[in-house]
Amino acid sequence: MIIVEHLSGGYEDVPIVKDVSFTVEKGKILGILGPNGSGKSTLLKVISGLLPATAGTVFLDGKNIKHYSPRALAKKMAVLPQLHANAFSNTVREAVSLGRYPHQTGFFSNWSEQDERAVQYAMDQTGVARYEHTSMEFLSGGEQQRVFVAQALAQTAEVLLLDEPTNHLDIAHQRQLLDMVRKEAIECGLTVIMVLHDMNLASLYCDELLLMESGSVRALGVPHKVLIASQIEDVYQARVTTYAHPEIPKPQITIMPSTNEYQQRADIVKEDFRVTPDYIQLKSTIPLKTVSSAVHNPGIGWYDCLLNRSVPGDYVISDVKQEVADFLQREHFSPTSTVVMLTAVPTQLFALNEYSTEFGSVFVVVTAGVGNAVDVSRTHERQDTPYIGTINTWVVINGCLSEEAFFQALMTANEAKTKALQSENIRDYLTDTIATGTATDSLLIAATQKGEEMRYGGPITAVGKIIGKGVYETTVQAIQNYKNKA
Numbered sequence: 001m002i003i004v005e006h007l008s009g010g011y012e013d014v015p016i017v018k019d020v021s022f023t024v025e026k027g028k029i030l031g032i033l034g035p036n037g038s039g040k041s042t043l044l045k046v047i048s049g050l051l052p053a054t055a056g057t058v059f060l061d062g063k064n065i066k067h068y069s070p071r072a073l074a075k076k077m078a079v080l081p082q083l084h085a086n087a088f089s090n091t092v093r094e095a096v097s098l099g100r101y102p103h104q105t106g107f108f109s110n111w112s113e114q115d116e117r118a119v120q121y122a123m124d125q126t127g128v129a130r131y132e133h134t135s136m137e138f139l140s141g142g143e144q145q146r147v148f149v150a151q152a153l154a155q156t157a158e159v160l161l162l163d164e165p166t167n168h169l170d171i172a173h174q175r176q177l178l179d180m181v182r183k184e185a186i187e188c189g190l191t192v193i194m195v196l197h198d199m200n201l202a203s204l205y206c207d208e209l210l211l212m213e214s215g216s217v218r219a220l221g222v223p224h225k226v227l228i229a230s231q232i233e234d235v236y237q238a239r240v241t242t243y244a245h246p247e248i249p250k251p252q253i254t255i256m257p258s259t260n261e262y263q264q265r266a267d268i269v270k271e272d273f274r275v276t277p278d279y280i281q282l283k284s285t286i287p288l289k290t291v292s293s294a295v296h297n298p299g300i301g302w303y304d305c306l307l308n309r310s311v312p313g314d315y316v317i318s319d320v321k322q323e324v325a326d327f328l329q330r331e332h333f334s335p336t337s338t339v340v341m342l343t344a345v346p347t348q349l350f351a352l353n354e355y356s357t358e359f360g361s362v363f364v365v366v367t368a369g370v371g372n373a374v375d376v377s378r379t380h381e382r383q384d385t386p387y388i389g390t391i392n393t394w395v396v397i398n399g400c401l402s403e404e405a406f407f408q409a410l411m412t413a414n415e416a417k418t419k420a421l422q423s424e425n426i427r428d429y430l431t432d433t434i435a436t437g438t439a440t441d442s443l444l445i446a447a448t449q450k451g452e453e454m455r456y457g458g459p460i461t462a463v464g465k466i467i468g469k470g471v472y473e474t475t476v477q478a479i480q481n482y483k484n485k486a
C-alpha cells in the first residue's frame with residue numbers, strides 16, 4: 001500500500017507538482033491521466049524519490065520513503081521511466097537482469113536461483129524471452145519497451161511505477177502488457193501507479209484514476225467519476241463524448257473532430273428507396289445513424305444501406321446470420337454498411353409514406369405479416385417456437401436525434417404499431433385477444449443527423465408526433481395490403 005500526502009515537488013526552483021494526495025491499496029492499480037506537461041512524470045519522479053519533495057510525504061507500507069535506504073527502497077518499488085538509458089546492457093537478458101541489482105550484494109557476484117527465476121519470469125510475462133540473447137540495439141521500439149518493463153518486473157518489488165508503459169506498443173502488445181500488469185496486481189498483490197495517455201486503456205485496466213491539471217489533482221476516483229465528458233473537455237480543451245464499453249462496465253471516451261466535413265450531410269429523398277421482388281432497399285449517399293433490432297448489423301451504428309429482404313415462408317435456416325452474410329456477398333452488398341431485416345411478406349405488399357415536417361421529411365416503410373400475430377401479455381401461455389410472420393418497420397428521419405430521442409422514437413413507433421394492430425382488429429388466434437405484434441417484429445430508426453439536435457422523441461415532440469401518425473397510418477396500410485392479398 002502506498003499513501004501520498006500533500007506531495008509537492010519539481011525541478012530546482014520550478015514547482016510542478018502541487019499538493020497531491022492519494023492512496024493506492026495493495027493489489028490495486030491507479031492510472032494517472034492529464035494533458036502534456038501537467039506533471040504526471042514529475043509526480044512519479046517525486047514519489048520514487050528521484051526528485052526531492054518540497055512538501056508532503058510518501059508512505060510505503062506505513063514508512064516514510066525518506067527513511068528507506070536506496071537499495072531497500074528499490075526492493076520495494078520499481079520504476080519504469082518515460083525515457084530509458086540503456087548504457088549498461090548488451091543483450092535482452094542483461095538488460096532484464098539489471099532489475100535484480102537491488103537484490104545483489106556485490107556487482108552480480110552472488111547470482112541466485114531466485115534471481116534467475118525472477119528474470120526468466122519477467123521475460124516470459126512480457127514476451128521477450130525469445131530475444132534473450134539478442135542485442136538491445138537490434139530490437140524495435142516496442143520490443144525495447146517490453147524489455148524495460150521486464151526489467152522493472154524482475155525487480156520483484158511490491159510497488160510498480162510505470163510511466164507510459166504502452167509507449168511504442170501495438171494494440172496486441174498493449175493488451176498483453178496491461179493484462180499482465182492486471183494479473184500481477186490481482187494474483188500477486190502488486191500495487192501499480194501508471195501514467196497512461198490512452199484514457200480508454202486507463203479506464204479498462206485501472207481501479208482508480210487521477211486526473212492532473214497544471215500539477216494539481218483535478219479529479220480522483222473510479223473511472224466513471226473521472227472520465228466525465230465535460231471534465232475531460234475542460235482539462236484537455238478538446239471536445240469528447242463518452243460511451244459504454246461493449247463488454248466491460250467501464251466508460252470509454254472518443255474525440256469529436258472539429259472538422260465540419262461530417263456536418264455537410266445530405267437529405268433522404270423518395271428516389272433513394274427501391275423495391276425489387278427480393279427486397280426493399282434504401283440506399284443513402286451518406287451513412288445514417290441507425291438504431292435497430294435487425295438481423296444483420298443490429299444495435300447502434302452508421303449504415304448507408306437498409307434492406308428489408310423477402311424470404312420464402314418456409315425459410316428456416318439454422319444459422320440465419322451466416323445465410324444473410326452469404327446473401328450479401330452474393331448480391332454484392334457491403335456487409336459492414338448494410339442493415340438487413342427479413343420478412344416472409346412479398347415486397348410488393350409494402351407501404352411507404354413521406355411526411356413533411358418543420359425539421360425535414362420523415363419516411364415510414366412497413367411490411368406487415370400478421371398471420372401469426374400474438375398478444376404479448378398472453379405469450380407466457382404458449383409453448384410454440386417463433387415462426388415467420390413479421391412486421392418490419394423503418395422510420396427514416398431527415399433530422400438529428402439525440403441518443404435519448406432515438407430510444408424514445410423506438411418506443412413511440414412501437415406504440416403506434418400496436419395501435420394499428422388494434423384498429424385493424426388483428427387477433428392472437430390462440431387467446432382471441434387483440435394482438436400487439438408478432439413474435440419476430442423488427443424496428444429501425446435511422447436519421448441523417450443533419451440540423452439542430454432534437455433532444456426528445458416521445459409522443460408529444462415534433463418528431464414523435466410524426467412517428468406516431470406515420471407508423472400508425474403506414475402499418476394500417478401495410479396490414480390492409482396483406483389482408484387484401486390473403
Ligand SMILES: Nc1ncnc2c1ncn2[C@@H]1O[C@H](COP(=O)(O)OP(=O)(O)OP(=O)(O)O)[C@@H](O)[C@H]1O
Nearest residue numbers: 011014016034035036037038039040041042043082
Ligand atoms: N528537467 C526539467 N527541468 C525543468 N522543468 C522540467 C523538467 N522536466 C520537465 N519539466 C517541466 O515540468 C512540467 C511537467 O512535465 P512532466 O514531464 O511532468 O509532464 P507530463 O504530464 O508527464 O507530460 P507528458 O504528457 O508530455 O509526458 C513541464 O512544464 C516541463 O516542461
